[in-house]
Amino acid sequence: MGVFKTFVLGGIHPEENKLSSNAPIEIVPVPGQAIIPLGQNLGAPAKPVVKKGDKVKTGQLIAEAGGFISANIHSPVSGTVLKIDNVVDMTGFRRPGLVIKTDGDEWDENIDRSDELVTEINYTSQEIIEKIKQAGLVGMGGATFPTYVKLMPPPGKKAEYVIINGVECEPYLTGDHRLMLEKGPEIVVGAKILMKALKVDKAIIGIESNKQDAINLMTELTNKEEDITVIPLTVKYPQGGEKQLIKATVNREVPSGKLPIEVGCVVQNVGTAFAVYEAVQKNKPLFERVVTVTGKSVKKPSNFLARIGTPISKLVEIAEGMPEDTGKVIGGGPMMGKALPSLEVPVVKGSSGVLLMRDKESHRKPESACIRCSKCTIVCPMGLEPFLLARVSKLGRYDLAGNEKIMDCIECGSCQYTCPANIPLLDYLRLGKNKVGNIMRNRKK
């Protein structure tokens, strides 16, 4: 074993704390009622196609895409539509959504529920993209960008590589790791489907070296496939970011403000690859996903296969309850996740984990003045100057922030993690990014 590949600029090494990496994926019972927010993907929210009182089956279309960058939503349970109203979503805001009361678990007839592995891909590229679009697939890594949009390169651009992201660089989260161990063959077929959809002949699976068992298994599975390579990577956060992963695996750099397709790469999460397999080979739309429930005081850190719309409280209950010293509950990983306002929020397409932080580790330390140590600049994986961007955003100089490429920030939080003065750099960066984004959009109009 030599030195593994990794990206060059910046990066940090937070404590890994992969507490649940040995816990097999557990199937969560169907919830009594499912709360389904309509805005689960990046882009426009979906539009409901069912009415109050309608009977729906598991996997039935209940809301269709509300625009080009949008995704269909399918019923995660079978039962009756209780109401179409404002529901509490992951951020605690009451936004349009559906509530479905569960009655049994009757699946849509088209879904193949057998466990048999289907390796034969009998569809053309167009058919695959259409199927993925119909199944409402979004990026399962957390950004929830509709998958089918990524599979349609703009005219003149040609994809060369499909990169399957099995990095899972966020501390604590283990969902992708478990998925690779348990559904390895399916993920390989999913990768092949993606290759066929994009008409490329090279695929790369990037896995960090702290998941040696997954690397071994995936290498074994892809031994016979000449066109799929497994690349072990050095553990470094934020390697799971698209641009960082491309740099680490194929050593190409995505230009500022451009998408990965610019350098011929399409990155998909292993969770997405598995969902692609299910959508194309089994006709199963995206209505369940793997969620890690973890934390240092959690009695049983686990990985769950939960239906969309299951309240987080139910998952915590199965993980043997909320520890008494819980100070903060985070939706997602500790680096990029957001604190949840209550445990009654539902699992959505982008929920990768639930982290129950202990009270003593959950508080922010008091902010002090910037001492110009330049640590944030050193660790920034995008080569930005977070201290400067935070300063100009705080002062409202969004023109300067735009000039200093604030839009390239991937919001990984490395700067804030490393700041010895505990300045909430990421907060200001997000604010500035939001404002600059709005200004740029308005200018285009």
Place this chain on the structure above:
Amino acid sequence: MDNIIIIAIIALGGLGLISAVILYFIASKFKVFEDPKIDEVEEALPSANCGACSFPGCRSFAEATVKSAKENKNIEGLFCPVGGNDVMQKVGELLGLDVEVQDPMIAVIKCNGTFNNSPAKIKYEGASSCAFAHALFTGEGGCQYGCLGHGDCVDACDFDAIHMSPETGLPVVNDKCTACGACVEACPRDIIELRKKGPKYRRIFVSCVNKEKGGPAKKNCSVACIGCGKCEKVCNFDAITITSFLAYIDFKKCTLCRKCVEVCPTDAIWEVNFKPRKPKPLTPEGSVARKPAPVRKNDDLLVTATEEKPEIISKTEDNPNA
């Protein structure tokens, strides 16, 4: 030695003189005519350069006013909210035009989610900025429409007219407000509205922007507008409209009769700078005598007349506890 000094003086002095003559001719040849009235109008303006008139500064407002007066013979649509009617009258005199008198306005905070009315459920530790907090979460009280209390409006104010009250956690507007609208723009939740100052500074408004139904609205805040429609029914002047469970009082139509304040079940309608009401005679049988409306002065901290709870008053003597 003396020679050199004299030569230098003559040479430089001559050069300066020649340059001055050339510059004088060029300046008079390429002179840009500027209406002297622009300077006069600018002089009359408050020189706050706040941008409330929608121009970048007082100078450009003066230019626009003079241009409009010249071309259209009126200055309609141009108004300096900071200077108000007095200043516009002066500007009108300078330009020889009549200026329409406009009602003076003031910024009004349409949220009453104090620490008591909307107790904190969530603890926030992030950057102290409303714009950022708004993008992240609902607010400590749980109301996704209410004031976040980080004071973006205070930072935006050029006139020292708005301050955060430590007792309530809400901003308070004082008399210095010029209705420039900077706070209205700064508020990410559209809580602040410019409303008519009103006669004797009296005004009535709905102090809530919650667009939820009654249940969810009351869950997070005890004084939220629940959209019950009682005020709409009682208003004789069609000044109140209810859209998506939120009442709005049109200040152009409102006659300050205070009927709506009485009927509001959640105290969401505020009357400001009114004299306290006389206690009412006994209400009809079985109905609830409402507690007197809180006396509010100039949007300052609210002073409740009495803290007693509403009591049911019955006229029948044989059933005193009814």
